[in-house]
Structures are given as structure tokens and as C-alpha cells.
Amino acid sequence: MTPVVIHDPTLRDGQHAVRHQLGVTALRGYAEAADAAGIPVVEVGHGNGLGASSIQVGQAAVSDDLMLSTVREALRHSQMAVFMLPGWGTSSDLRKAIAHGADIIRIGVHCTETSLAERHLGFLAEAGAEAHCVLMMSHMATPEQLAEQAAAVVGYGARGVGIMDSAGYFLPDDVTERIRAIASAVDVPVIFHGHNNLGMAVANSVAAAAAGAGIIDGCARGFGAGAGNTQLEVLVPVLERTGFTTGIDLYGLLDAAEFAERELMPAPPFTGSLSIVSGLAGVFSGFKHQVLESSGRAGVDPRDVFFELGRRQAIAGQEDLIVDVVAELSAREVAG
Amino acid sequence: MTITEHVGTTEPVTVAVIGTGAIGQDLVSKVHNSPVLECALVVGRNPDSAGLRHAERLGYPTTAGGIDAILAAPRPFDVVFDATNAMSHAEHWRLLRPLDTLLIDLTPSKLGQMVVPTVTGTQTPTERNVSLISCGGQASIPIAHALASRFTAAYIEVVSTVASTIAGRATRLNLDEYVATTQQAISAFSGVADTKAILNISPAVPPATFRTAVHAVIPGATTEAVRAVVDAAAEQVRAFAPGYRVTACSVTGDRVVVSVEVTATSEVLPHYAGNLDIINSAAILVAEQHAARLGRTTRTGARR
Numbered sequence: 147m148t149p150v151v152i153h154d155p156t157l158r159d160g161q162h163a164v165r166h167q168l169g170v171t172a173l174r175g176y177a178e179a180a181d182a183a184g185i186p187v188v189e190v191g192h193g194n195g196l197g198a199s200s201i202q203v204g205q206a207a208v209s210d211d212l213m214l215s216t217v218r219e220a221l222r223h224s225q226m227a228v229f230m231l232p233g234w235g236t237s238s239d240l241r242k243a244i245a246h247g248a249d250i251i252r253i254g255v256h257c258t259e260t261s262l263a264e265r266h267l268g269f270l271a272e273a274g275a276e277a278h279c280v281l282m283m284s285h286m287a288t289p290e291q292l293a294e295q296a297a298a299v300v301g302y303g304a305r306g307v308g309i310m311d312s313a314g315y316f317l318p319d320d321v322t323e324r325i326r327a328i329a330s331a332v333d334v335p336v337i338f339h340g341h342n343n344l345g346m347a348v349a350n351s352v353a354a355a356a357a358g359a360g361i362i363d364g365c366a367r368g369f370g371a372g373a374g375n376t377q378l379e380v381l382v383p384v385l386e387r388t389g390f391t392t393g394i395d396l397y398g399l400l401d402a403a404e405f406a407e408r409e410l411m412p413a414p415p416f417t418g419s420l421s422i423v424s425g426l427a428g429v430f431s432g433f434k435h436q437v438l439e440s441s442g443r444a445g446v447d448p449r450d451v452f453f454e455l456g457r458r459q460a461i462a463g464q465e466d467l468i469v470d471v472v473a474e475l476s477a478r479e480v481a482g
Numbered sequence: 483m484t485i486t487e488h489v490g491t492t493e494p495v496t497v498a499v500i501g502t503g504a505i506g507q508d509l510v511s512k513v514h515n516s517p518v519l520e521c522a523l524v525v526g527r528n529p530d531s532a533g534l535r536h537a538e539r540l541g542y543p544t545t546a547g548g549i550d551a552i553l554a555a556p557r558p559f560d561v562v563f564d565a566t567n568a569m570s571h572a573e574h575w576r577l578l579r580p581l582d583t584l585l586i587d588l589t590p591s592k593l594g595q596m597v598v599p600t601v602t603g604t605q606t607p608t609e610r611n612v613s614l615i616s617c618g619g620q621a622s623i624p625i626a627h628a629l630a631s632r633f634t635a636a637y638i639e640v641v642s643t644v645a646s647t648i649a650g651r652a653t654r655l656n657l658d659e660y661v662a663t664t665q666q667a668i669s670a671f672s673g674v675a676d677t678k679a680i681l682n683i684s685p686a687v688p689p690a691t692f693r694t695a696v697h698a699v700i701p702g703a704t705t706e707a708v709r710a711v712v713d714a715a716a717e718q719v720r721a722f723a724p725g726y727r728v729t730a731c732s733v734t735g736d737r738v739v740v741s742v743e744v745t746a747t748s749e750v751l752p753h754y755a756g757n758l759d760i761i762n763s764a765a766i767l768v769a770e771q772h773a774a775r776l777g778r779t780t781r782t783g784a785r786r
Binding site: 200201202232233234236237238256258259261262264265286443458459460461463464466469470473 | 637639641643646651654655657658660661662678680681682683684685686687690693695697699729730732734737739741
């Protein structure tokens with residue numbers, strides 16, 4: 147039996163599905179349930195991480211400070227993780243997170259732009275924090291590029307590195323190839339974070355573990371943007387049956403998922419038509435709400451908007467492109 | 483006609499450029515095209531850098547001797563452009579402060595007096611250190627200032643996107659300074675306390691044109707009124723940065739969003755590198771106005 151560490155970003159990535167509106171009671175309740183289930187790492191924050199509350203992506207209901215102190219207090223055994231995108235949050239946000247008792251700090255960068263993380267990973271290494279780096283939108287790079295970028299971030303000080311399938315684009319073989327390439331390039335734990343746009347998140351995560359990933363992400367009820375993330379309470383037993391150990395209590399896990407469904411979300415995510423399109427277009431599912439709103443007002447097909455965003459290679463954080471794309475498609479329709 | 487004939491003096495306004503990345507190279511090229519500025523030295527740290535080769539091809543003296551080479555000059559340069567990084571700028575300012583030199587800072591160090599040409603004018607401050615804030619600041623502040631002058635804004639947020647291929651190492655290491663400096667400048671020039679700055683680096687191929695989205699919370703604004711205000715502001719910016727244009731402008735409830743794109747008109751920059759073009763054009767404008775005030779010139783900065 148091979149151990150894997152389950153990393154639970156329900157209270158961070160799930161925020162995208164509810165426009166970053168999770169309140170203190172929900173945060174505390176889920177953190178307590180996850181802690182009771184023995185989920186080893188619980189990540190919290192605005193959907194785009196520390197310092198990211200904004201009109202561009204969505205303004206959070208609760209400040210970073212309050213989110214972190216609430217979850218820290220609720221976790222008695224589990225580690226607390228936070229997430230930060232350079233250019234959105236800064237080192238002063240990292241300092242605050244350390245002061246709040248964050249155990250693991252993940253720096254997210256677009257998969258081919260890891261040098262953006264050099265300064266912050268260096269800062270965290272110096273501060274003695276457990277810093278990990280995740281390469282986002284990893285379907286936009288080859289396995290070789292990902293391996294090279296992963297080696298670079300370990301050089302900057304990351305003690306864990308991995309990939310996010312931010313658009314839910316991968317099939318299991320894609321994941322196997324990428325995780326193998328990364329695992330052979332670094333000597334730190336490798337992370338996989340799946341999205342479910344094409345219904346492959348659990349299968350992709352199992353492929354990742356089999357290829358050598360030591361840290362696998364999953365969210366309760368798949369709570370996440372669009373089609374959602376890897377469904378945690380499915381992932382864990384499937385991993386156990388495949389021959390991996392997680393140390394998580396099954397009933398506790400199922401209880402936490404019940405709590406999440408009841409208290410965190412209006413309804414569990416499912417693979418709707420637009421999520422399939424965003425997966426095929428290779429665009430981050432988090433754009434969904436704004437695409438729907440903007441295209442609805444202008445009377446253009448939101449599917450066209452996603453495919454056009456894909457053509458422009460929009461990356462996470464570039465929500466401001468939506469208005470321009472909608473305006474352009476709307477003008478084209480009038481002209482045509 | 484030689485530069486001397488142009489400026490009508492035997493003592494040209496001398497300029498040095500520190501930093502040999504894309505910003506430094508474009509500055510050298512813009513100084514080359516300026517009728518009133520003379521490039522006297524281009525300074526790097528790596529003798530093999532492409533930036534030094536570029537300056538040599540244009541016929542200018544170069545050195546890999548760093549800031550020491552600037553200090554060793556027999557007569558202080560009239561203007562020194564600092565295109566290094568925010569950390570180095572603090573040291574450069576400390577060393578150049580005693581000299582009779584105008585330091586123009588292209589890094590987001592926030593040490594000098596902040597200049598956005600269409601908002602602040604381009605006067606030389608008493609403390610001879612001018613901060614050009616950041617590329618996102620140069621692109622967004624004319625819009626933020628115009629909106630805040632006409633309407634009552636409760637919040638302003640600026641999101642800029644720069645193509646990866648022209649985001650050099652200094653830019654990548656200075657993201658924190660970029661965010662803090664841009665945010666502070668937006669507050670200073672809009673009078674709105676609650677502001678936010680965000681920077682995205684786009685890996686798209688072909689590279690994405692530099693863009694800035696200005697989000698504002700303004701109760702009671704109409705699209706027509708916002709459009710008129712931002713179009714007028716953009717027209718003023720185009721006087722020195724002709725690639726500056728408003729690409730989208732929408733008002734939904736109290737949410738205003740104005741998108742701006744800037745293309746470069748430069749011999750050394752790709753067209754999408756409007757971020758570097760606008761900050762460098764502003765820097766050249768400051769230097770040329772300074773040259774005019776030094777009284778050694780007969781012409782002022784109408785380069786284009």
C-alpha cells in the first residue's frame with residue numbers, strides 16, 4: 147500500500163462556484179468536519195487565493211484575515227493551506243498567512259511562467275515555510291516543458307510541485323505522461339489537481355497517483371467552478387481500492403461531504419453544457435458566471451464566447467477579456 | 483542637420499541609460515530619435531548582453547561597468563534613465579543624489595516623484611528623481627483620473643496584461659513592487675482610497691497586445707457619459723503614445739469597466755509591447771522637458 151496525501155481545497159477552489167461568498171459559519175463547519183474525518187490538509191481562501199478579492203474575479207464575503215483565523219481555529223489535527231497567485235497577492239499577504247499559522251503555502255503560476263514564482267518561493271524558503279508550487283492550465287504545455295518548469299521551482303525552494311488541470315481538459319493517459327515526466331525531474335512530492343469538465347477527474351487522479359503523484363487534490367461534492375473539481379468522497383475510496391492509503395475515515399468523509407452539500411453550495415456541481423464547452427476549449431471553468439452574464443446581456447451564444455477565449459489562450463485571471471470578446475462577437479453578428 | 487544645429491548649442495543634453503533589457507533598448511532607440519537628447523553612455527552589467535550590442539550598433543559608448551561607470555563620468559550626465567529593477571534603483575538614487583543629474587526611474591520603486599504626463603505634467607521636481615510608476619500605472623491612471631474627476635467613484639481596480647515574451651526577469655521579480663506602487667499611484671491621482679492593482683502575464687502565441695482594464699464602482703454613471711470622459715482622456719495620451727486606444731467601455735448598474743489597449747510604435751519593440759512604449763515615451767517626454775529648461779536647447783520635445 148502506497149500512502150498519498152489528500153489535499154482538500156473545498157474552502158478555496160469551491161469559492162468560484164459561489165462567487166467567493168462562503169461565510170464564517172460555513173468555513174468553520176466544513177473545516178471542523180474535515181478535521182474530524184482526518185483529511186490531512188484543508189486549504190482556505192478566496193477562489194484566486196490571498197489578496198485576490200476583486201471586481202475582476204469576484205469580491206469575497208469574508209476578509210482573508212477572518213477566513214484564515216476561522217479555519218485555523220477549527221483545525222485541531224489537519225494542516226491549513228493557502229494559495230497565492232503572484233501579481234494578485236504579494237509577499238505581505240504571505241507574511242500574514244504565516245502569522246495566521248498556515249502550514250502549507252501554495253504558489254500558483256501559469257504552467258510556462260514559473261519564474262513569476264521565484265521571488266515568493268525564495269521568500270517562503272527563507273521564512274522556513276512549507277512552500278509548494280502548482281502549474282496551472284497545464285494542458286497548455288508539453289510533459290517535457292512541465293518537467294523543466296517543475297525542476298525550476300524546486301530550485302527556487304518549492305518542497306512540492308505539481309499540475310492543475312484548470313480547464314478539465316486531460317484524459318488519463320495525458321496525466322500519466324505528465325506526472326511521470328515531472329516525478330522523474332524532481333525529488334519532492336508531486337501534486338495533481340483535477341477538474342471534472344469531461345467527467346474524468348477521479349480517473350485522472352487515480353492515473354496521477356499510479357504515475358507517482360504523492361499529493362492529490364479533491365473537493366467535497368466536487369465543489370468548484372463549472373463542472374467542479376475531483377469529488378473527494380469518491381476519490382478517497384477509489385484510491386484505497388486501487389492500493390493507496392489516505393488515512394481518512396470513510397464515515398467522517400461522507401459526513402463532511404453531506405455538510406458541504408447542505409451548507410456550502412446551492413447544489414452540487416455537475417457537468418453542464420457550458421462546462422463541456424469550456425473543457426473542450428481549454429478555458430478555466432471559473433469564467434462561467436461572467437461569460438453567462440455578459441453574453442446574456444449582449445445576446446451572443448456563451449459557447450462561442452468560450453471557444454473564442456480558448457483561441458485567445460486566455461489564462462486564469464484574465465476575466466477582463468470576456469467583455470471584449472462578447473463585444474466583438476456581438477459586433478460580428480450585427481455586421482453579419 | 484546635426485543635433486548641434488538642431489539644438490543650437492555646443493553642449494548637448496547628455497543622457498545615460500542603465501539597464502539593457504527591452505526597456506533599456508527601446509529607451510536608447512527613443513533617445514536616438516530625440517532631437518534634443520544625446521545618448522552619452524549605455525550601461526549594463528553583462529558585457530555580452532544584446533542591449534549593449536544594440537547600443538553599439540547605433541554608435542553609442544557602452545560599458546558593462548554598472549552604476550560605477552555612471553559615477554566615474556568626468557561630468558555628471560544631465561539625465562540618467564534607470565531601467566534596472568526596484569531594488570537596484572534605491573542604491574542608484576543614493577549614489578546619484580549628490581550629483582547634478584535628473585534620475586528618471588522606469589522601475590516600480592516608488593522613490594521618486596510620480597509622473598503621469600497627461601495628469602501631472604512633466605516638470606522636474608526639486609528632488610531630482612522622477613518615478614514613472616509602472617506600465618499599468620501609465621495606461622490606467624489617465625482613465626482613473628478622468629473618471630474620478632467627472633464622477634464620484636467608490637472603488638477603482640486596474641488589471642493589466644503583459645505578454646510573457648517581454649516580461650523580463652526584473653519585471654518578474656518586482657511583481658510585489660508593481661502591485662504596491664501602481665495601487666498607491668491610482669489612489670493618489672484619483673483621490674479614491676480603496677483601489678487595487680493586478681498584473682497578469684499572458685503566455686499566448688502570438689503574444690497578446692498590452693491591455694489594461696479599469697473597473698470602477700460609480701453610482702449613476704451612463705455608458706455615454708463614461709465614454710465621452712475616457713475618449714477625451716485617451717486623446718490626450720495619444721499626443722505622446724499614439725498606440726493608446728479604448729477598446730471597450732461598459733456600464734452595468736454601478737459597475738463601470740473601461741478596457742484600454744496600447745500598441746508600440748518603436749524600432750525595437752514588437753507592436754504588442756505597448757506597456758514598454760507608453761512608459762518609455764513618458765520618460766522621454768520628462769527628459770525633453772528637462773532639457774528645454776536647462777536652456778541648452780532651442781527646441782522642446784515634439785518628437786512625433
